[in-house]
Amino acid sequence: MKYLALIFLLMLSGCSGLKIDDSYQSEGHDSRVQFIVLHYTASDLPRSLQLLTGDQVSSHYLIAEQPATVYRLVDENRRAWHAGDSQWSGRTWLNATSIGIEMVNRGYITGPDGEKVWQTWSDQQIDTLIVLLKDIMQRHNLTPASIVGHSDIAPQRKVDPGPLFPWQRLAHEGLIDWPNPQAVAFYLTEFSQQMPSVEWFQQQLAKIGYAVPEHGELDQATRNVLAAFQMKYRPQRYDGEPDAQTAAMLLALSTQFNR
Incomplete structure (x- = not known):
């Protein structure tokens, strides 16, 4: 009984005497930082x-x-x-x-x-x-x-x-992705003639990484996500309203993300 108690105390103190072999190292790992x-x-x-x-x-x-x-x-x-x-x-x-x-x-x-x-x-x-x-x-x-x-x-x-x-x-500086200006100009011509649906905006935002509702309604939660995107990529106007320029930048960026 005294022997078992001693082992328990040694384990609690971190002095269990366990030997760990580090001679084999797995290649299947990466940084916890994503x-x-x-x-x-x-x-x-x-x-x-x-x-x-x-x-x-x-x-x-x-x-x-x-x-x-x-x-x-x-x-x-x-x-x-x-x-x-x-x-x-x-x-x-x-x-x-x-x-x-x-x-x-x-x-x-x-x-x-x-x-x-x-x-x-x-x-x-x-x-x-x-x-x-x-x-x-x-x-x-x-x-x-x-x-x-x-x-x-x-x-x-x-x-x-x-x-x-x-x-x-x-x-x-190559630290973040940015919508390609030529692609934005091309898509802007298309979206100026016909705006995509709210559901489309939600889907494109989700592709990039945003947590956004995907129910097709322009609710306050969706406006907040649109405003966050606009504040980052089109800070001259970040009212959370879907428009042709935002759509063009979204499509240009989501296309780059999903190559």
Whole structure:
């Protein structure tokens, strides 16, 4: 009995004496990281650090504005709490499969007429983000389809990183996919003559990765997803209304996704 109790105590203490042979290694594995999610903090640096180092919300990295310092707050092998209730390409609750990058940016203030006045992004901060993204993507063997915004994975409740975030700059660096301009122009001619149905818009959004209803009704949930797509790819107008240009960009992008 004493012998069994000793074995139990040794196992609890991690000193069981178990020998593990590491001479064989499987090739059937990849990184747990499948996505990189971009956020803004909606606060200044001191408040951002205070919030992100507490026990309620966290991210793997925080990028300050001036100077554009990169703070590593959570090891990439650990799960940070940044995505919340989220979905992309059929995966849910993306904390477990993503790296979260928060950027110090106040987001927006509400103007006197109720309109949102968005804060611009500094070139230095975006330059630093690009270097960090390239490093993460290379180490985890990620594709351009892996980088998303919080508004992409949670369009019913989030708008960050917002319409002024320079997604096209990331596209120019090869970090995200972007609708081919020639394809957009071609499809725009077609859709200007006849708009596709709401169900078509929902199907194309789903192909790209968005969690969207597919019942053919232009409800608020569908408008929110359309607005998230427009904010990213056509930030000049992101009212959530289906239109010919949005349709053309959607088809150009979904065709690229499904080659």
